[in-house]
Amino acid sequence: MKVLQRLGRFCGAILLATVISMCGVHQVYAEDDDSELPDYRIQLSPARQDIGELEPGSTYSGTIEVQNTGKNSFKYRMSVSPYNVVDEKYTQDFEKTTKYNDITNWVAFSRTTGELEPGTDDEIDFTIKVPSDVPAGGQYAVLMAEIVNDDDTSQSSGISTVQRVGTVLYSNVEGDTHEAGSVSENKISGILFNPPITATSIVENTGNTHATATYVLQVYPLFGDEEVYTNEEDPMTLTILPETRRFNTMTWEGSPHLGIFRVKQTVTIFDETSTAEKVVFLCPVWFLLIVLVIIFCIIFWIISRIRTRKQS
Amino acid sequence: MSKMTKVIAGLGVVAGLGVAALPLSTYAAIPDGSYGQEVKTEVQTEIKSAVSIASSQGSTESPATIDLAQLNPGGLTTDMTDPLKITVSSNEANATYSLYINTTAADGAMVGTNTGAKIPAMSDTNPIAAGNSAWGYKYSAATDFTGATYKAVPTDATLADASLENNTITGEGATKDNYFKFQASASTTQPADTYKAEVVFTAVVQP
Numbered sequence: 001m002k003v004l005q006r007l008g009r010f011c012g013a014i015l016l017a018t019v020i021s022m023c024g025v026h027q028v029y030a031e032d033d034d035s036e037l038p039d040y041r042i043q044l045s046p047a048r049q050d051i052g053e054l055e056p057g058s059t060y061s062g063t064i065e066v067q068n069t070g071k072n073s074f075k076y077r078m079s080v081s082p083y084n085v086v087d088e089k090y091t092q093d094f095e096k097t098t099k100y101n102d103i104t105n106w107v108a109f110s111r112t113t114g115e116l117e118p119g120t121d122d123e124i125d126f127t128i129k130v131p132s133d134v135p136a137g138g139q140y141a142v143l144m145a146e147i148v149n150d151d152d153t154s155q156s157s158g159i160s161t162v163q164r165v166g167t168v169l170y171s172n173v174e175g176d177t178h179e180a181g182s183v184s185e186n187k188i189s190g191i192l193f194n195p196p197i198t199a200t201s202i203v204e205n206t207g208n209t210h211a212t213a214t215y216v217l218q219v220y221p222l223f224g225d226e227e228v229y230t231n232e233e234d235p236m237t238l239t240i241l242p243e244t245r246r247f248n249t250m251t252w253e254g255s256p257h258l259g260i261f262r263v264k265q266t267v268t269i270f271d272e273t274s275t276a277e278k279v280v281f282l283c284p285v286w287f288l289l290i291v292l293v294i295i296f297c298i299i300f301w302i303i304s305r306i307r308t309r310k311q312s
Numbered sequence: 313m314s315k316m317t318k319v320i321a322g323l324g325v326v327a328g329l330g331v332a333a334l335p336l337s338t339y340a341a342i343p344d345g346s347y348g349q350e351v352k353t354e355v356q357t358e359i360k361s362a363v364s365i366a367s368s369q370g371s372t373e374s375p376a377t378i379d380l381a382q383l384n385p386g387g388l389t390t391d392m393t394d395p396l397k398i399t400v401s402s403n404e405a406n407a408t409y410s411l412y413i414n415t416t417a418a419d420g421a422m423v424g425t426n427t428g429a430k431i432p433a434m435s436d437t438n439p440i441a442a443g444n445s446a447w448g449y450k451y452s453a454a455t456d457f458t459g460a461t462y463k464a465v466p467t468d469a470t471l472a473d474a475s476l477e478n479n480t481i482t483g484e485g486a487t488k489d490n491y492f493k494f495q496a497s498a499s500t501t502q503p504a505d506t507y508k509a510e511v512v513f514t515a516v517v518q519p
Binding site for chain 1: 367368378402416422468506507513514517
């Protein structure tokens, strides 16, 4: 009987220890998870939305979701801004109005303000009432959600900050649209002192609706056709807005520090495809210096040998 | 005592074997089309793309307003020990996001809440310095602010730093932390007041 009692106590102790340790682990994880959350975080989903064709005189209905993924509750406000790009690097602009963002006047939200507790979200419906007399072509806007800062009670000088996040809205008004574009630059550098191997390009959209450009980078050894890198199965795609030029750099992140490769970049927009191919010599500066020193030494040795022979 | 131990050990072994054999016997008991029926359930969900922006400042619970502390006439606010951290995140693959900054005041100035007097945005000719009324921000990708210098907060949403690459995050589940410090200075004749400015941080996906 004593043996059974001891055995029972032993099992009980193990069970108790297990339960305590599990509780402890859960508590620690819970604290860690909570402490990893930022004080305030507003999230908007989706990050981009291509709503496709809009018929003049029609009404489009859509939704976006505003989420509180931070630690504290906040009030939020919805707004809509024009969407443009200002240079070849596609630096964005949310102020300037052009013929491609009349849509900002057509958007209406089901609600423009709200309050979210941590871990909750609001689904915001929006409608786009397209006037019947609008010209055909692309229309772009950003649907913004921002945390409202109502903390004006502070009596000391300070900076009131607002966090704002946006969903880019792409659309195209039906009618007399024309699609035209070209690849105006497709370059690969022949000599690189440092990795990675890169190829650049500029794609121009001369039409009045947005288009998708596709970028493929293929790297082969100097001799042979077996690719050492390619993104052919998952090519990079970028949206090119109407009447803009977009600069892009394709990169082979896993490039070695030394080697000679054949690099090929293929860029496509609409039906136009541009292909550039070049032999790329990837060589660090220190290696180049060593090679030069060796060549210098060989020349010096040859000259000294010739002199020695002449003297003898 | 040894008998009891043997009995317990024997029972333990039998129980263990029984538990181990349980799955085998369960499979054996379900011949095709007789006693058992196989039901396949497809579980599906959709995760939409999202972009988020977060802010925090040291242990402060309310980073919405950054207190620049005491500013004396002819003085300068102290360097912020806890910079404002703005984090941009996204779950999209192969997408790029950028962080923009602007102030809502048309002239970019801090405004006195009682007198309407202004502390203008800093410039090359109007730097942040004791005895000079100016304010601005500096940006860093890390908390050390090495090489970062103060500049005026733009009135239109502008990349937080001149280098686009430094403020662009790429890749699935990408997160980028950005750090900001603000500072203000006042001339000896700057009217006594509480000066405020609103700064907007905007995170938007690139097309």
